[in-house]
Amino acid sequence: MDFLREEQSKYPTLAGRYAALSELFGRKLYHELTVELLLFVKDDATSIGSNWIDLYQRFIVTFQDKINQLSLIRICGEIARRFQDPAQAVAFLESILTHLQTKKDKVTSTVNPHATEAVLMCRMYLGSFQLRLKQETQVKKLLAENKDVVESLVGADPLVHAAYYRVACEYYSAVGPADKFYKSALMFLAYSLYEDIKPAERFSLAINLSVAALTGENVFNFGEVLATPILSALKGTDKEWLSDLLHAFNRGDIDQFNIIVGNNRAQYNAQPALVNKEDYVKEILALMVLIFHRPSNERNIPFADIAFATRLPQNQVEWLVMRALSLGLIKGSIDQVESIVSVKWVQPRVLEKDQLGELQDRLAAWGTKVNDTLLYVEDQTPELFQ
Structure with a gap:
């Protein structure tokens, strides 16, 4: 193809890549061509000037209806990043979306599910660039309109x-709030391969997710992160302390938390949301961890034990427990006269390996106890086992 030959001459370092595209196109191996195009646009080293944009306008457009439509959108989504002006990227993706919708409207019997998925994905790419143009209202509407569609997709x-x-x-x-970002980020990670997320995006997401986990309203389960x-x-990196902080929080280790914060006080104070929720979150989590470590038959916890675990004065323990009860993190009752908290239930948590090991040991101990009880009953009542 003339265009690809021109590009080989224009970009000698990419001549081999363009030659491979030309060969696959000439042999009409569209699946293999699609795979090669995806590899091409995922490699930032192949982007020189406007060559990606030219690649679509003078090459891909000639056979775009012959390749997988989801793959087409993935390719176009990468190409859109090469426009200097987000408005141009929006216009580019809108033209792709119009083409997809026109093609879909021609289907009179059953709708190709890939057409629906491709349209949805294209809209999401559009939304990303609309955010760069500060069009938050349109993006909010876009998310709301497509929420049920996404959740109803089966086998997508x-x-x-x-x-x-x-x-x-x-x-x-x-725009916030932090807890909604936290939930969306976890869902994004659930559907994404870590290797497919670009390093810069990983770093940014890790920072934002850490801060959201620590500051989000009613977010007390860090095991998911x-x-x-x-x-x-x-x-x-210089942000590794955030990861350490989350691990300390998840263990309910207030002393370790204080050490980490002390060693990174300047960066910690630069996040006002972290400072505002510091005491509240660490005390609640310390309480939950204390209850988790207690066997189910030892859940009558003295105020003094809670005060020690949470580093709170004993006269503030009741307030903390009432707060945990109101949030639905625990279920139980408070005996003010005896200064004891009776806990019947604690919110399930995603456990780390060490915590799973502890749970395994506890189950093993329970199994041993049951076996000892069985042997005792057999010894005391032999007539029942004759």
Whole structure:
């Protein structure tokens, strides 16, 4: 194809890549061509000037209806990033969306599910660029209109869900609240492969997710974040203390928390939301961890034990327990006369490996106790086992 030959001459370092595209196109191997195009646009080293944009306008457009439509949108989404002006990227994606919708309208019997998914993904790419243009109202409407569609998708490519939750992350990161960003980020990670997230995005997401976990309203289960690999993006950077802080919080280790904050006080104070919720969150979590460590038959906890675990004066323990009860984190009652809290239930948590090991030991001890009881009954009442 003339265009690809021109590009080989214009960009000698990419001549081999363009030659591969030309060969696959000439042989009409559209699946293989699609795979090669995806690899091409995912490699930032292949982007020189406007060559990606030219690639679509003079090459891809000639066969775009012959390739997988989801893959087409993924390719176009990457190409859109090369426009200097977000408004141009929006116009580009709108033209793609119009083409997809026109093609879909021609279907008179059954709608190709990939057409629906491609339209949805294209809208999400649009939403991302609309946020850069400060069009938060339009993006809010976009998310609301497509929420039920996304949740009702069955057997859809995970990339479709990931595209929706990525835009939700970007939106709630810009306008809040932190707890909605936190939930959207977890959903995005659930539908995404860590390797497919660009390093810069991993780092940014890890920071924002850490802060949202620590400051989000009614967010007390950090195990969900710790179960994902996203925090590894902070390792070896000046933000690694955020990951350490989350682990300390999840263990309810107030002493370790204070050490981490003390060593990173300037950066910690630069986040007003963290400072405002510091005492409240760590005390609630310390209480939940204390209850978790107690066997179910030892859940009558003296105020003194709670005061020690949470580093609170004993006269503030009742307020803390009442707060935990009102949030639905625990169920039970307070005996003011005896200064004892009776806990019947504590909110389930996602456990780390060490906590799972502790639970395993507890189950093993329970099994031993049951076996000892069985042996005792057999010994005391042999007539029952004859």
